[in-house]
Amino acid sequence: MKKYDALYIFVNAAREDAVEPLLEKVSGDITRLGGNVLGSELLGKKTFARVMKKKDAGVYIRVRFELDPSKVAELRSRYALNDEIFRVQILAVDDRREALVVEQNARRKAKAEAEAAAAAEAEADEAAPAEE
Numbered sequence: 001m002k003k004y005d006a007l008y009i010f011v012n013a014a015r016e017d018a019v020e021p022l023l024e025k026v027s028g029d030i031t032r033l034g035g036n037v038l039g040s041e042l043l044g045k046k047t048f049a050r051v052m053k054k055k056d057a058g059v060y061i062r063v064r065f066e067l068d069p070s071k072v073a074e075l076r077s078r079y080a081l082n083d084e085i086f087r088v089q090i091l092a093v094d095d096r097r098e099a100l101v102v103e104q105n106a107r108r109k110a111k112a113e114a115e116a117a118a119a120a121e122a123e124a125d126e127a128a129p130a131e132e
Contacts (some may be wrong), residue, residue, distance in 0.1 A: 001035065001066040003093035009058040011086040019059050022084055026063065029078050035067035058086050064093070 010022050019042065027037045043060035067075065072090060079088045 002069050003038070003064065003066050003095075003098075004072070004090050005093055006063045006065065006088060006090045008061045008063065008085055009087040010061070010084060011055045011058040019061060023061060023063075025082075026061075026085075029075060030063075030065050030067060033067060033071040033075055035065050035071070038064040038066060040064070053086075055086065 006026075008026060010019055023040060027040075030037055040061060040063045043062060045057055045059045047057045048055070069092075076088070076090065079085050
């Protein structure tokens with residue numbers, strides 16, 4: 001199975017909390033096809049750059065899942081029939097790119113921790129001579 005990132009836009013959801021049943025329906029479609037939902041992220045309600053199909057805003061959700069590559073076309077065709085989903089974009093996750101991003105985040109975190117430790121040490125050095 002291969003990893004995918006899907007970006008869903010729901011326009012019939014008036015509020016962000018009304019998206020939960022729609023997200024469960026999407027997850028159900030993925031699991032029915034033999035896939036696993038690895039995680040989801042609510043990106044919030046955003047206004048479109050221009051009005052499309054008489055809609056001016058939508059709630060965006062990113063879902064990461066694993067699915068057999070031969071089932072992706074079937075998943076897309078299911079979404080074409082669903083009026084609640086305004087748009088969906090499914091992208092394959094590049095494992096090399098993903099590993100690079102994880103490595104960069106680890107470096108950034110280590111650098112931030114080192115800077116915080118250096119700042120704390122400098123602060124401690126400034127406080128020590130003042131006490132003498």
